[in-house]
Amino acid sequence: MAKRRKTGDLITLIVLILMSVVVILPVLFMVTHSFMSGNELTASYGKILSSSKDDEDDTPIEIDAHLIPREPSLKGYWDVFLATPDYLGKFWLSLGLCAAITAGQTLLACLGGYGFAKFKYPGKNLLFALMVLLMMLPLQVTLVPNYIVLDKLNMIGSYSAIILPGICSAFGVFLLTQTFKSIPDSVLEAARLDGANQFKTLLLVVIPQAKAGIASLVILNFIDTWNMVEQPLVFLKDRLKYPLSIFLSQIKNADLSRAFVCGILAMLPVLLLFLHFKDALMTGIENSALK
Amino acid sequence: MKQKHLSLRTKDALTGFLFTLPALVGLGMFFVVPFGITLKMSLSESMGSSKFVGLKNYQDVLKSAAFKLAAKNTFKFFGVALPCILILSLLIALLLFRNLKKYDIFRTFFVFPLVLPVSSVVLFFQIVFSDLGVVNGVLEHLGMHAADWTGEQAFWVLLILYLWKNTGYNVVLFLAALNSVPPELYEAASLDGAGWWKKLTRITLPMIAPHTRFILVISIVNLFKSFREAYILFGDHPDQSIYMIQHFMNNNFINLNYIRLSVGAALVFLVIFALVGLLLGLRDKDEGGHE
Numbered sequence: 187m188a189k190r191r192k193t194g195d196l197i198t199l200i201v202l203i204l205m206s207v208v209v210i211l212p213v214l215f216m217v218t219h220s221f222m223s224g225n226e227l228t229a230s231y232g233k234i235l236s237s238s239k240d241d242e243d244d245t246p247i248e249i250d251a252h253l254i255p256r257e258p259s260l261k262g263y264w265d266v267f268l269a270t271p272d273y274l275g276k277f278w279l280s281l282g283l284c285a286a287i288t289a290g291q292t293l294l295a296c297l298g299g300y301g302f303a304k305f306k307y308p309g310k311n312l313l314f315a316l317m318v319l320l321m322m323l324p325l326q327v328t329l330v331p332n333y334i335v336l337d338k339l340n341m342i343g344s345y346s347a348i349i350l351p352g353i354c355s356a357f358g359v360f361l362l363t364q365t366f367k368s369i370p371d372s373v374l375e376a377a378r379l380d381g382a383n384q385f386k387t388l389l390l391v392v393i394p395q396a397k398a399g400i401a402s403l404v405i406l407n408f409i410d411t412w413n414m415v416e417q418p419l420v421f422l423k424d425r426l427k428y429p430l431s432i433f434l435s436q437i438k439n440a441d442l443s444r445a446f447v448c449g450i451l452a453m454l455p456v457l458l459l460f461l462h463f464k465d466a467l468m469t470g471i472e473n474s475a476l477k
Numbered sequence: 478m479k480q481k482h483l484s485l486r487t488k489d490a491l492t493g494f495l496f497t498l499p500a501l502v503g504l505g506m507f508f509v510v511p512f513g514i515t516l517k518m519s520l521s522e523s524m525g526s527s528k529f530v531g532l533k534n535y536q537d538v539l540k541s542a543a544f545k546l547a548a549k550n551t552f553k554f555f556g557v558a559l560p561c562i563l564i565l566s567l568l569i570a571l572l573l574f575r576n577l578k579k580y581d582i583f584r585t586f587f588v589f590p591l592v593l594p595v596s597s598v599v600l601f602f603q604i605v606f607s608d609l610g611v612v613n614g615v616l617e618h619l620g621m622h623a624a625d626w627t628g629e630q631a632f633w634v635l636l637i638l639y640l641w642k643n644t645g646y647n648v649v650l651f652l653a654a655l656n657s658v659p660p661e662l663y664e665a666a667s668l669d670g671a672g673w674w675k676k677l678t679r680i681t682l683p684m685i686a687p688h689t690r691f692i693l694v695i696s697i698v699n700l701f702k703s704f705r706e707a708y709i710l711f712g713d714h715p716d717q718s719i720y721m722i723q724h725f726m727n728n729n730f731i732n733l734n735y736i737r738l739s740v741g742a743a744l745v746f747l748v749i750f751a752l753v754g755l756l757l758g759l760r761d762k763d764e765g766g767h768e
Contacts, residue, residue: 200570205569206586212598213589219600231604251604251611298500305493313501320508322694322753323746324701326726330735330742331511332495334518337666354503384492405592413594416723420730434596445600452597460592464585469586471649475691 212454215253220446223259229440262443266451273448280430281455283348284411290353291407294401299362300388304374314363320358326417336421347421352411358403364473365399366392402470405463409456512746538740546717547725554632554721555700558639562696563689565640566647571677573648575656584652587645595638595706602710606634628716635719638706643699647692654688655681673717690756697752 219227224302230250266273320328332351333342340349369392377391393400418428430452434445460467499738519535522528533680538544569587605611606626613623624630661681671679682689684765704723713731715724729738 195576198575202572202580202583206583209586209590209645212601213593215601215604216598229607244524249609249611249614250602251614294500294503298497301493301500302497305489305496305634307490307494310493310497314495316509317500317504319750319753320504322698323508323749324698325724326701326704327742327749328508328512328724329730331515332507333612333730335507335511351507354500354507356500356504356508359497359500384496388496409592413705415598415708416727418585419708419727431594431596433600434594449597449600452594456592456594460589464588467588467592468584469648471646472653474695475650475653475688 216446216449216453218248218255220255220257220262220443221260222443222446223256223257223261224441224443226255226257226259227446231442259443262447263344265441265444266447273444273451276428276430277434277451280412283345283352283429284408284441284455286349287352287411288404288407290349291355291358292404294353295362295403296316296388296393296400297356298359299366300392302359302363302367303366304371304392317356317360321360327419329416333337333420342421343423343427345422345427348417351417355407358407361401361403361406361470361474362396366395398466398469399473401463402473403468405459406470406474409461496606506735512742515739515742518736519743521736524735534736534740535744538737538742538744541737543720543725543728544741546720547722550632550718554635554703554719555697558636558700559693561636562640562644562647563693564694566644567651569644570648570651570655571681573652577652578658584645584649587648589645590642591646593642595642596709599709602634602638627711629718631711631716632718634710635703635707638710639700639703642706643696646699647696648702650688650692651685654692656686657688658684694753694756697749 230252283387302310328351336342336347336351341350373391373395374387377387382390406424413431415431418432422428429446434448434452517527518524518531520531521534522530573584603610607613608623608625608627610626612626616623626634658681662684663676666676666680701723704721704727707721707723708717708727711719713724713727722741726738726741729735729741
């Protein structure tokens with residue numbers, strides 16, 4: 187019995203390791219390829235990535251996929267980080283958008299979450315249910331209404347068109363309501379008896395107790411904004427204004443070594459956030475479940 | 478409100494309301510009110526005239542070939558992807574649940590694709606799935622026919638991307654669900670001589686049914702986000718097989734056809750509302766039954 191259990195464990199472990207490899211392979215691939223020279227990349231993948239589909243000839247051409255660089259080179263990094271300002275410019279633009287949206291939404295969510303979690307007023311439950319419904323709606327539904335308002339406010343084409351609706355998203359309020367609910371009322375009572383007003387209670391008692399929940403909101407929100415595609419496509423019209431998330435898919439064919447390094451540039455912030463906040467992220471996902 | 482001395486309860490209710498007000502105003506301004514405008518637009522003659530034409534626009538859209546194709550493909554994608562992700566993520570969760578502490582690192586691994594911008598690894602997927610790519614190379618090596626992964630078979634590429642990206646999220650949710658099953662139930666079942674299959678079907682699955690319904694809702698919400706992947710990999714005009722509701726919306730945005738857009742948004746909203754209402758409504762009924 188014990189032996190059977192052990193073999194079972196071994197098989198489980200092997201299966202899990204294999205799956206992890208599959209999951210992580212794209213990242214590994216990007217990292218090693220970012221250190222290949224432009225020549226090596228063109229020789230190996232030029233047939234697929236550089237040429238357009240029209241000039242197909244029927245001779246079978248092998249591509250040469252490999253993980254370890256044969257001609258290690260830092261030229262791509264030099265080009266992207268030091269030689270041209272374009273890529274880093276997009277990087278800081280995306281970072282700025284993410285910072286603005288995440289900060290705004292966290293503030294709104296702290297206030298709203300506190301109100302929904304710790305107070306009672308007529309109609310509150312109905313409003314909360316409405317919010318959950320809004321949260322479930324995909325962008326395909328909300329983009330049109332968003333567009334109408336932004337058009338009326340004359341914001342189409344400007345970055346506020348992306349920032350404002352991003353801040354006013356239902357997800358943050360929902361997540362922090364769930365988080366704040368788990369803080370016992372007695373803690374709040376104690377603070378009020380000590381003479382703290384509501385804002386002080388929120389700032390000095392509730393928020394410090396909900397650090398993990400707030401961290402998870404920040405990271406989930408940041409990731410979502412960092413990866414956004416639909417909003418800039420629709421609201422920004424001007425291709426030059428596109429953030430890194432869309433800009434990337436347009437440079438891919440220009441210069442292969444740069445393209446790979448840009449991929450690394452795009453994954454760097456989320457990778458760092460992920461490594462640092464992975465526990466908060468897990469808690470956040472668990473809390474995002476309706477209970 | 479004109480009373481000079483508000484009762485403590487009224488004051489408390491007012492404070493709570495004020496805390497939630499900023500979020501409510503934001504949501505109202507960018508989502509609720511404009512959604513009302515969208516609905517009205519979908520019932521009007523044209524952008525210029527707000528003459529009420531009833532459901533005529535809906536008939537037009539429902540009859541159009543583009544919408545039919547988009548709806549058919551979207552439902553097909555749902556029908557294949559939802560069972561796949563539920564079964565896959567439940568299986569992985571069951572594997573991990575055998576030894577949560579030891580396997581914690583895998584849980585983290587599997588969530589990682591969720592945070593990764595697809596645009597940063599798009600080159601990998603292009604190399605793997607292009608006509609001359611790795612997958613076709615392997616297929617030909619095995620003596621099988623190469624397939625057109627960017628054309629007719631793009632559906633499967635999108636499915637793989639969806640699973641790659643979202644399975645980890647569901648695994649975390651399923652693990653939380655499995656954790657909520659009281660261990661005594663399994664002990665009692667073991668004493669009765671029940672095997673693992675019996676335990677799975679008689680205890681685990683019924684006990685996590687409410688969670689599963691929520692995970693299904695989340696999976697649907699995430700399915701709508703596959704547009705990002707589809708856009709980044711296949712561009713504005715993908716193969717017919719993955720022309721989905723998102724492409725229908727995006728193309729109408731580009732053509733500035735707001736009437737059709739508003740009809741599309743309203744229809745998607747109706748479907749989501751019905752699905753989510755059905756799933757979460759069932760949940761409430763269940764809970765009522767237990768009381």
